[in-house]
Structure formats: C-alpha cells, structure tokens
Amino acid sequence: MNTPKEKPWSRLHEMLDRGDAADEIESLLEDLEPADMLHAVFTLTPDDQRALLSTLAPEKAASLVEDLPDTHVAELMEEMRAGDAATIVEEMTSDHRVDVLAELDAANAEAIIAELDEDEATEVRDLINYPPDQAGGLMMTEFAAYPMALSVREVVDDITADTVDYEFLTVHYIYVVVRKKKLKGVIRLRDLVFADPDQPIGRIAKPALTVSPESTLDELEQFFDEHDIAAVPVVDERGSLLGIVRRRALLEALTERAEADNLKAAGIIGGDELRSMPVLVRSKRRLAWLSINIGLNILAASIIAMYEDTLTAVIALAVFLPIVSDMSGCSGNQAVAVSMRELTLGAALPEDVMRVWRKEAIVGMINGIALGALLGIAAWAWKGNPILGLVVGAALAANTIVAVSIGGTVPLILRRLKLDPAVASGPLLTTVTDMCGFFLLLSLASLVLPMLS
Structure with a gap:
C-alpha cells in the first residue's frame, strides 16, 4: 500500500523543530515551486517564521521575504533583534527594503536603519520620505x-x-x-x-x-x-x-x-490580513467595521418600526422587504464599482458628480422598470394580489434609481472631501438603500392598505 507523500510544509515544521542545519532547510525550500514555498511559510506560526529567517543565510532570507507581503514582513521584524533584521534588510533590493521599513513604526525602523552601512542608511532615509504610491517610493537605486x-x-x-x-x-x-x-x-x-x-x-x-x-x-x-x-x-x-x-x-x-x-470594502480595516497573524489582531481589524455596522443597521430597522401597523395588517410585505433592499443594493454596488474604476483610470473626476448622476439615473430608470416589472409579476402570481405586485414593483423601481444614483456619485463626493471611497461608499450605499427601500415599500403599502388587506 502506498503511503501518502509528506507535504513540504510538514517537513519544514519538523526540520525547524529539530533544529536542522540551514543548508538542509535551504535545500528543501529551493526544491519547492514558489507557490508551495509561500504556502509552507504561511503554515508556520509567526515565531517559527522568525526562526526560519534567523536560520537561513541573510541573502536567502532576503529572497524569501521579498515574496511576502510587506506588512507581514514588518510584523515579523518588529519582534526580531534590530541587528538580525538589518542583516536581512541590507540584502534586499532598495525598493523592497524601503517598502518594508515604511511599514514599521518610526522607532523600530530607525533601530534597523542604524545597523546598516552608513551609505545604505543615508540612502534608505532619503527613499523612505517618498510616498509609497509615487515613483519615488517605487524606484530602486540599483542600476547601471x-x-x-x-x-x-x-x-x-x-x-x-x-x-x-x-x-x-x-x-x-x-x-x-x-x-x-x-x-x-x-x-x-x-x-x-x-x-x-x-x-x-x-x-x-x-x-x-x-x-x-x-x-x-x-x-x-x-x-x-x-x-x-x-x-x-x-x-x-x-x-x-x-x-x-x-x-x-x-x-x-x-x-x-x-x-x-x-479589504476596506469588506470592512477589514488596518491593512493586510493573513490567517497566520495573531487572532486578536485579526479580530480587532474586523470589529472596527462590524461595530459601526450595528448602528447603521439599527438606523435602517427604525424605518420598519414606524410601519408596524402596516406590517401587522399585511404580513406578506415582510417577505419582500429584503428583496427590495438587496436587489437595489446590488444595482448600487455595480454603480460604485464603475465609479471606482473610472476614478482609478482618470475617466471620472471628483467634480463630475452631475455628469455621472445623469448617466446613472438613465440606467437606473431602465433597470428599475425592468426589475420592478419582474418582481411585481412574481409577487402577483405568488400572493394572488395584483395591488401587492404593483406596490412591490414600484418600490423596487424607485429604489433602484436611488441606489444607482448614490452608488455612482458617492465615490466622487467622498474623493472630493478627501475621504477614502473604498471604505465609506459601501456602508453609505447599504444604509441608504435599505432605508429607502423599506420606506418606499411600506409607505406605498400604507396608501393602499384597504386594497391589500
């Protein structure tokens, strides 16, 4: 019977636990495909990752960390001796070296820089002043x-x-x-x-x-x-x-x-997240957004509380509340994605709010009527009440126009206010489309309540 082949990351764990020689560990890593090597490293605990970097020759360690996220390398180096970290840093190319040091707090970065050769330290201090999203922050100084x-x-x-x-x-x-x-x-x-x-x-x-x-x-x-x-x-x-x-x-x-x-759009605040990071760090980054989301959801739910009598009279409305809000949210997210893309490409500027709104309103009107008609017919066929179908369809049509108008323009407005549209566009869109969807459906139902009961 054939025994299953041992996974390379399992062997790496065992070799580190045994304290095997650096050349044996380097030989294992060199035999791996780049993707397998990274997977093997990420299966290690942060302490084992630091032990691996300390075991490898500096040039091998530098080659390894250049394939890891800069924030992750910085977190590893924060817990290493400045001298040990510096031996790895000085073997890295200048652009990667600065990227990693820029992720460290000022004290840790300066401690590592102080261990470098005087000329290299001067060069790093010059380069680290460039913003990371400009050519100065991306350039390498090794050239012929x-x-x-x-x-x-x-x-x-x-x-x-x-x-x-x-x-x-x-x-x-x-x-x-x-x-x-x-x-x-x-x-x-x-x-x-x-x-x-x-x-x-x-x-x-x-x-x-x-x-x-x-x-x-x-x-x-x-x-x-x-x-x-x-x-x-x-x-x-x-x-x-x-x-x-x-x-x-x-x-x-x-x-x-x-x-x-x-990550920002998903509500993970604070930079890269990897499952090899400490649990409390990962939890904190997620809770920052989830806590805010509780308040936004309570705000949206308050609209429903205003129409308790209508819901009690026509319980079927409760079935369509999430459909109206979710469908409108999907339409709005499409508009957000297009605006974010155009901002990135320079095809749209923060001052183009009215132009973007006009274009999105037309698309929203067409899609809103189409989606509203489909949902209205489905509601009529399902519940047997044509007035209910009309109310549900009209609410979805109107909310779709609202959603794409907000989704298309909010990223531009936020950019104009010097706020990050990747973080705030989603929460604003979700809250407003939920509130408008609930309000439109329940208020329209209240107007024709006798025909729905």
Whole structure:
C-alpha cells in the first residue's frame, strides 16, 4: 500500500523543530515551486517564521521575504533583534527594503536603519520620505550608469567582470550619464553587445523616457501602457538620475492597492490580513467595521418600526422587504464599482458628480422598470394580489434609481472631501438603500392598505 507523500510544509515544521542545519532547510525550500514555498511559510506560526529567517543565510532570507507581503514582513521584524533584521534588510533590493521599513513604526525602523552601512542608511532615509504610491517610493537605486565617453568594450568588460553586483540587471538597460548623475540616454544591453566595441557609448545611446519622483501610480500605469519598456528612469528637476521604476514593481503596487481596496470594502480595516497573524489582531481589524455596522443597521430597522401597523395588517410585505433592499443594493454596488474604476483610470473626476448622476439615473430608470416589472409579476402570481405586485414593483423601481444614483456619485463626493471611497461608499450605499427601500415599500403599502388587506 502506498503511503501518502509528506507535504513540504510538514517537513519544514519538523526540520525547524529539530533544529536542522540551514543548508538542509535551504535545500528543501529551493526544491519547492514558489507557490508551495509561500504556502509552507504561511503554515508556520509567526515565531517559527522568525526562526526560519534567523536560520537561513541573510541573502536567502532576503529572497524569501521579498515574496511576502510587506506588512507581514514588518510584523515579523518588529519582534526580531534590530541587528538580525538589518542583516536581512541590507540584502534586499532598495525598493523592497524601503517598502518594508515604511511599514514599521518610526522607532523600530530607525533601530534597523542604524545597523546598516552608513551609505545604505543615508540612502534608505532619503527613499523612505517618498510616498509609497509615487515613483519615488517605487524606484530602486540599483542600476547601471556609465559616463558617455566610455567605450562599448569598457562597459561590457566592467559588467562581465563583476557579475555578482550586476545580478539586478534583469531589466536589460544601462544608462548613460554626464557629470556622474545627469541622464543623457539609455542603451538596451542587446544593442550594447552587438555595437562596435571601440565606439563611445554616447554614440549609441537613445533619448530616455523619464518620469518624476512625484509621478502617481495612475500616471505610471498610463506610461507603461503607452510604452513597451521594462523600466523607466526617475529623474529630478535637474535631470539627475535618481533610480528606476520596474514594470513589475508597478504591477505589484497596483495589485496591493486593489487588494487593500477590497479589504476596506469588506470592512477589514488596518491593512493586510493573513490567517497566520495573531487572532486578536485579526479580530480587532474586523470589529472596527462590524461595530459601526450595528448602528447603521439599527438606523435602517427604525424605518420598519414606524410601519408596524402596516406590517401587522399585511404580513406578506415582510417577505419582500429584503428583496427590495438587496436587489437595489446590488444595482448600487455595480454603480460604485464603475465609479471606482473610472476614478482609478482618470475617466471620472471628483467634480463630475452631475455628469455621472445623469448617466446613472438613465440606467437606473431602465433597470428599475425592468426589475420592478419582474418582481411585481412574481409577487402577483405568488400572493394572488395584483395591488401587492404593483406596490412591490414600484418600490423596487424607485429604489433602484436611488441606489444607482448614490452608488455612482458617492465615490466622487467622498474623493472630493478627501475621504477614502473604498471604505465609506459601501456602508453609505447599504444604509441608504435599505432605508429607502423599506420606506418606499411600506409607505406605498400604507396608501393602499384597504386594497391589500
């Protein structure tokens, strides 16, 4: 009988418990696919994860943590000795290094930075001041730059003579500068290899497309959509080369932003959540929103309390209350999603409230009439009362118009007020559509109560 193959994460647990040598653990991790390796790490407790990082060689640990969420790595390093954390941090690329340190509180970050080499510490302090959602916060400072007077042969010899320091050249570009830092052009490594080895690199360099450190994620996304390049140099107002933003780094940042928006929309406040985190931390992040939601639901339920007599007289109305509110909420959430997407793309601006409202109101009217007719017919067939069907259908039609109007415009209004639409749009939409749905259905029913009883 064949025994089931042991899971790699089970072996990792056992090896850490036994205190196996670092090379044996590294060998296990190297044999795993990236997805399996991450799963194996996430099945460990935070203490075991820290033990793993301390066991691995610094460069191996740095390679591992660069695939983990920055917030998670920061939480692990908060409980490590500053010196141990610094040995890992200094092996990371500059962009990932700054991303992790930016997630730490100021005291812990400074303690780790103080353990770094003086030049690296100065560089980190400069980079950490850039906002993480701008080019300055995404750029890496590892790049190849040479004076324009050097020959092709000299540059190629320099690169091939020091392959360890040039492992970061995965983007396949070198940059031509004058006076050490001012950018004059860019050369693809492929073009460099096939060029006349005796000519100066300044002759084969092409004008470089650049961005400023203040370029936003949306601007960078548009830039890379328009240009088929793997990285873009970042220059200051004097044209000095500060770093490069890789296409991969931008994609990671956009993914993180989308994930953060999804968490906020789901009511998880405070950043990434992983099941390997402490239970109390996860509970606190969820309760922050759930507690507020209690008050919002009580507010919506108060509408029902105002019409207790109507509900008592026509108990069938209770069946349709959640249908009217939920269907309208779905329509409103569609409008929220479109507005959030257009805000991200720049297709809609915070001042476009009236334009968005007009477009959404038309869609809401069409969909509201269609959905109202369907629900009205269903209510008539189910309960045998055409007036009930008319009341239910009219309430859904009107509430759908309200829902899409709110869903389409609230994200723009919140952005204009400097509030996060990802957090507040959902709660506002849910509360208003519930209240309006309950009010419309029960008030219309009250008007024709004799025909419903």
